[in-house]
Amino acid sequence: MLLVVAVNGSPRRDGNTVKLLACALEEAMKRGAETVLLHAVEGMAGLKAQYCLHCSSPCKGGCYEGTRLAEMFDILRQADGLLLGSPVYFGTVAAPLKAFWDKTRCLRKEKALLNVVGGGVVTGASRFGGQEATLRALHEMMLSQGMTIVGDGHLTDADAGHHGACAQEPVLNDRWALERARVLGRRVFEVAQATVPLRQTCTAARVSP
Numbered sequence: 001m002l003l004v005v006a007v008n009g010s011p012r013r014d015g016n017t018v019k020l021l022a023c024a025l026e027e028a029m030k031r032g033a034e035t036v037l038l039h040a041v042e043g044m045a046g047l048k049a050q051y052c053l054h055c056s057s058p059c060k061g062g063c064y065e066g067t068r069l070a071e072m073f074d075i076l077r078q079a080d081g082l083l084l085g086s087p088v089y090f091g092t093v094a095a096p097l098k099a100f101w102d103k104t105r106c107l108r109k110e111k112a113l114l115n116v117v118g119g120g121v122v123t124g125a126s127r128f129g130g131q132e133a134t135l136r137a138l139h140e141m142m143l144s145q146g147m148t149i150v151g152d153g154h155l156t157d158a159d160a161g162h163h164g165a166c167a168q169e170p171v172l173n174d175r176w177a178l179e180r181a182r183v184l185g186r187r188v189f190e191v192a193q194a195t196v197p198l199r200q201t202c203t204a205a206r207v208s209p
Helices: 016-030 040-044 068-077 095-102 105-110 131-143 175-194 196-207
Strands: 003-008 034-039 081-087 117-124 165-168
Touching (some): 003 016, 003 175, 016 034, 016 165, 034 040, 034 068, 040 068, 040 095, 081 095, 081 175, 117 131, 165 175, 175 196
Parallel strands (some): 081 117, 117 165
């Protein structure tokens, strides 16, 4: 069974970003995926170093050993698909997600997310509130891990899609954004399903002596 993980980068656990991520996850679940929703703030809570200090190179992961963040990273290591979600904060991603992702240097060293299929969702208070710029930032974060990025285009949809799902708050009133999130969820699942051999090859290479 494929595993599709979503990381909520908002400081709110039940806000607009979570609602948009849940919409995408539901589509992946309908197609047979196991889904997990993680909250970046939960992973960062209680850490002595709330942001990456680049204390070792390569990263040894010592700053979060034995914490909830380490458990979350173990989940990410198993992911076939990964959805990142964030509200727009001053034209870019929210601080909890940025701090969370900066801590993934150890995953990058392992190439743990190489060929994992990624997509992004973004929410903003204004119609032109920086959603696409923030979505591009999410893509750049995922590309730095060697992930395969997809947008919200699908064969059964009207067009080839765009960058991902961008919403104006309140999300539940933005019917177009909800539909794009559903399309994105389908797309992440189907591309993850088609690229299983790529990730299996990467896993075999990591564990070989």
